[in-house]
Amino acid sequence: MALNSLWYCMRQTCTSLVRNFWLGTASAAMIAVSLIILGGFLLVAVNANQSMRIIESTVEINMFLEDEADIRDLRQRLHALDGVEEVRFVSKEQGLRELKETFGERRDLLAGFEGENNPLPDSFRVRAEQADLVPGLARQISFFPGVYKVSYGQEYVEILVRVTQWVNLIAFGAVILLGAGAVFLIVTTIRLSLLARQDEIGIMRYLGASNWYVRGPFVLEGMVVGLAGACLAVGVLGAAYYYLVTVLGRSPLVLFFVQPVTDPRVILSILGGLLGLGLLMGGLGSLISVRKFLRV
Amino acid sequence: MIELYNVSKVYESGVKAVTDINLRIAKGEFVFLVGPSGAGKSTLTKLIFREQLPTTGQIFFRGRNILRFKGREVLQLRRQIGIVFQDFRLLPRKTVFENVAFALEVIGRPRKEIRRRVPVALAQVGLSGKEDAFPDQLSGGEQQRVGIARAIVKRPLVILADEPTGNLDPGTSREIMDLFEQINRDGATVIIATHAWDIVNRMRKRVVALENGRLVYDEEQGSYSHGA
Numbered sequence: 419m420a421l422n423s424l425w426y427c428m429r430q431t432c433t434s435l436v437r438n439f440w441l442g443t444a445s446a447a448m449i450a451v452s453l454i455i456l457g458g459f460l461l462v463a464v465n466a467n468q469s470m471r472i473i474e475s476t477v478e479i480n481m482f483l484e485d486e487a488d489i490r491d492l493r494q495r496l497h498a499l500d501g502v503e504e505v506r507f508v509s510k511e512q513g514l515r516e517l518k519e520t521f522g523e524r525r526d527l528l529a530g531f532e533g534e535n536n537p538l539p540d541s542f543r544v545r546a547e548q549a550d551l552v553p554g555l556a557r558q559i560s561f562f563p564g565v566y567k568v569s570y571g572q573e574y575v576e577i578l579v580r581v582t583q584w585v586n587l588i589a590f591g592a593v594i595l596l597g598a599g600a601v602f603l604i605v606t607t608i609r610l611s612l613l614a615r616q617d618e619i620g621i622m623r624y625l626g627a628s629n630w631y632v633r634g635p636f637v638l639e640g641m642v643v644g645l646a647g648a649c650l651a652v653g654v655l656g657a658a659y660y661y662l663v664t665v666l667g668r669s670p671l672v673l674f675f676v677q678p679v680t681d682p683r684v685i686l687s688i689l690g691g692l693l694g695l696g697l698l699m700g701g702l703g704s705l706i707s708v709r710k711f712l713r714v
Numbered sequence: 715m716i717e718l719y720n721v722s723k724v725y726e727s728g729v730k731a732v733t734d735i736n737l738r739i740a741k742g743e744f745v746f747l748v749g750p751s752g753a754g755k756s757t758l759t760k761l762i763f764r765e766q767l768p769t770t771g772q773i774f775f776r777g778r779n780i781l782r783f784k785g786r787e788v789l790q791l792r793r794q795i796g797i798v799f800q801d802f803r804l805l806p807r808k809t810v811f812e813n814v815a816f817a818l819e820v821i822g823r824p825r826k827e828i829r830r831r832v833p834v835a836l837a838q839v840g841l842s843g844k845e846d847a848f849p850d851q852l853s854g855g856e857q858q859r860v861g862i863a864r865a866i867v868k869r870p871l872v873i874l875a876d877e878p879t880g881n882l883d884p885g886t887s888r889e890i891m892d893l894f895e896q897i898n899r900d901g902a903t904v905i906i907a908t909h910a911w912d913i914v915n916r917m918r919k920r921v922v923a924l925e926n927g928r929l930v931y932d933e934e935q936g937s938y939s940h941g942a
């Protein structure tokens with residue numbers, strides 16, 4: 419029985435797909451667009467995440483000292499902390515030199531601050547073994563005696579976090595809207611198929627065809643449309659990402675800013691997830707349609 | 715097998731199609747449902763396989779109240795009945811063979827059985843050779859016989875035929891009625907709504923007559939004298 423019904427189901431699906439070719443194509447395209455946007459944002463997100471981690475890991479804790487601080491004692495305390503990788507003492511003179519370097523051509527602006535007039539405090543630069551240890555270490559260090567101020571570029575990291583949160587929120591909204599639109603289009607496609615075969619469906623009902631026997635072909639049709647859209651999206655995204663990583667990525671400028679995610683497990687699970695989602699959207703749309711229009 | 719108690723049907727349009735019908739049909743009976751056009755014969759058949767729900771009254775099939783049936787039970791009910799529709803209701807995009815096969819597909823019969831049984835049913839209604847025709851390539855009478863083949867092919871417990879010979883010539887009508895009689899002898903309960911008074915009178919079966927939706931006559935080995 420199952421095999422028989424399956425055959426019937428597939429034949430009906432093919433017929434419907436051919437008959438509703440353009441609407442089906444539009445639905446698939448809509449699904450593709452929403453999945454491309456979703457997938458695009460996901461790819462941006464994993465890359466941003468990775469970049470953030472890289473940036474964070476290069477972040478040093480700047481520990482500014484009061485004039486009377488006991489430098490030897492502090493150095494010992496720092497080395498005694500768990501998770502500290504490297505400790506470097508930067509005297510106020512060295513700090514000024516480094517500052518001058520960052521000023522470059524305009525270093526003359528700092529001309530009046532040498533020797534006695536140097537406003538900079540002595541400091542330690544502390545590097546953590548892992549990025550996520552940075553905030554905790556910074557807190558501990560701030561309680562050490564003779565510490566004037568501790569900073570680790572938290573503002574920078576926070577801005578990065580906030581920006582990605584907003585981007586994610588907007589992307590999420592766009593994906594929800596587009597996704598709902600795509601599902602609605604599927605509902606319409608399937609409804610047209612249903613209307614085109616309303617009489618047949620009625621006859622099937624009077625001959626005692628089960629719900630799933632009647633619904634099966636329509637749900638399958640929706641899933642095929644959804645999967646087609648997802649395949650399109652995966653193809654476009656995959657090709658675009660490959661292009662970005664290989665062709666653009668070779669330019670040193672781009673590589674300097676971002677280290678693209680190339681771990682196939684990450685990329686493939688994103689693309690695979692998109693395929694599943696397309697299938698799900700198609701199935702969901704057609705289910706909504708058959709539920710609404712196929713009551714006994 | 716089938717029991718109706720005080721069954722009335724008022725369509726949304728306000729038409730009282732059947733009124734206060736009490737009727738019991740036992741297993742293995744052969745019943746003609748007669749009456750002038752608009753008397754409510756089709757409505758009565760539709761009530762039995764739950765195409766329509768009665769406005770009041772109760773209907774039992776094999777001892778169970780079909781008005782309480784839900785989804786699956788409704789389908790089970792219809793699977794046990796071979797229905798011949800007055801308006802044929804063939805699937806226009808399927809061939810004759812596929813239309814008849816469909817009745818078996820729907821109830822999940824295996825392909826082998828379908829290939830064996832469909833030609834037999836088509837031969838019984840005299841349509842051998844028309845397997846690959848589409849319904850719109852057939853005459854009215856041929857379409858009607860496809861509908862009959864579809865109803866009998868699954869060997870149902872009950873045959874419910876609405877004007878099965880309405881488009882057939884007297885000779886073919888008689889053959890079809892003989893076929894129903896044979897199916898009845900094999901154990902099926904047969905209910906036939908018809909105007910064909912000559913056949914009714916010749917076959918001497920139970921006759922139930924409706925007029926203006928009311929049951930006016932119910933006789934074993936009855937006859938049909940109310941005119942065609």
Ligand SMILES: Nc1ncnc2c1ncn2[C@@H]1O[C@H](COP(=O)(O)OP(=O)(O)OP(=O)(O)O)[C@@H](O)[C@H]1O
Nearest residue numbers: 725726727729731750751752753754755756757758
């Ligand atoms: N779906 C419907 N909606 C509204 N009224 C209907 C419907 N079906 C039938 N009727 C009305 O109900 C009455 C009985 O109709 P029905 O089809 O049962 O008669 P019938 O005995 O089968 O007639 P015929 O011999 O012409 O087939 C008629 O007056 C008809 O107009």
Ligand SMILES: [Mg+2]
Nearest residue numbers: 755756800876
């Ligand atoms: Mg009728």
